[in-house]
Amino acid sequence: MKILIIGNIGSGKTMLAHHILDRIDAFFTSIDEMRMQFGDGSFEKEYLAWSHFLHYCESPSTSSLLILEFSGAGCHKHSVRQALLNSGDTGLIIYLNTPVETCRERLTLRKSLVPYPWLISPKDVVERIHLELTESIRSEFWKIPGFSVLTLDGTNLSETSIEPILSIIRSHQHRV
Numbered sequence: 001m002k003i004l005i006i007g008n009i010g011s012g013k014t015m016l017a018h019h020i021l022d023r024i025d026a027f028f029t030s031i032d033e034m035r036m037q038f039g040d041g042s043f044e045k046e047y048l049a050w051s052h053f054l055h056y057c058e059s060p061s062t063s064s065l066l067i068l069e070f071s072g073a074g075c076h077k078h079s080v081r082q083a084l085l086n087s088g089d090t091g092l093i094i095y096l097n098t099p100v101e102t103c104r105e106r107l108t109l110r111k112s113l114v115p116y117p118w119l120i121s122p123k124d125v126v127e128r129i130h131l132e133l134t135e136s137i138r139s140e141f142w143k144i145p146g147f148s149v150l151t152l153d154g155t156n157l158s159e160t161s162i163e164p165i166l167s168i169i170r171s172h173q174h175r176v
Contacts, residue, residue, distance in 0.1 A: 006072025007096030010106035012154035030069035057083035098154030
């Protein structure tokens with residue numbers, strides 16, 4: 001089973017993944033992890049990071065749960081969607097719908113720097129990502145056969161707010 005967590009920069013994707021990982025044994029990776037492992041801020045290394053991330057998306061998951069994370073927007077969203085389809089897996093896509101202002105606030109508190117060939121500041125793309133994600137959800141772009149889509153408010157993520165996710169994971173594990 002795969003879980004793809006999508007949402008704006010600063011929406012709480014990594015926090016949500018760690019809440020899940022605290023409760024269920026799973027493997028986690030994100031595009032930012034791949035950037036930190038393989039990137040250096042150049043476009044060449046950015047594509048290398050994406051190549052590795054897409055490999056995780058496309059490889060059939062074994063008996064373990066695989067949690068993947070990226071914004072869900074941008075030019076690579078089509079590749080991620082296709083890779084999930086190609087994997088033959090089932091799973092859950094979680095969209096964290098967090099207000100733009102909250103995402104911007106969280107960005108100012110970030111300490112880690114992810115190597116990315118930004119042409120503009122991450123704070124300046126938050127609004128664009130929000131609009132693209134809103135349209136993707138409205139048009140059901142992320143509705144993939146075998147995957148459920150769950151929208152959560154990323155404003156106040158807590159252990160209790162992940163109960164619906166844990167229920168879906170457990171019911172999937174019982175079917176396998």
